Amino acid sequence: MASLADQIEKYLRKLLTKYEGEVEIKRNQLASDFDCVPSQINYVLNTRFTVEKGYLVESQRGGGGYIRIIRVSLDSNRKTLKELISRIDxxxxxxxxxxxxxxxxxxxxITEKERDIMKVAVNRKYIxxxxPHRDYIRSRLLRGMLKTIIKHEDEEG
Known part of the structure; x- marks a missing residue:
């Protein structure tokens, strides 16, 4: 039997497929549908729908609050990279x-060589x-590298 988190994730992925990569949901309604607390929904979003896994999650709290999940396809190039940069704040x-x-x-x-260099640059061993200063430095380094990628894409395109 799949865990509750697995069931919620599966449901959200199905919605994302149905609605072409973007879905807006009410956290409390989803929690009610799955008979769980809203923090369980937060757990699934925070662990399974992350930027590094290809998702952007926006939330608006309050009575009319919502959660918007967007599947990010990196094939949309420059726009997606800019969005990614704005999320790493x-x-x-x-x-x-x-x-x-x-x-x-x-x-x-990026090439395999660029990937390896970037991973060294963000590695705790070298920062x-x-x-928490290390995580802020890592964030700035990664943003700088992404901006450089965009710059070179512009020059090549």
């Missing part, structure tokens, strides 16, 4: 950064600073 973990870098490689935005 706070601290980012090494795992999250490496996930983004792997998606760039998997979608042919020898205590948390």
């Amino acid at each position: 706070g601290p980012i973990t090494q795992r999250e950064a490496e996930g983004i870098i792997d998606r760039l490689f998997d979608n042919n935005f 020898n600073v205590e948390l």
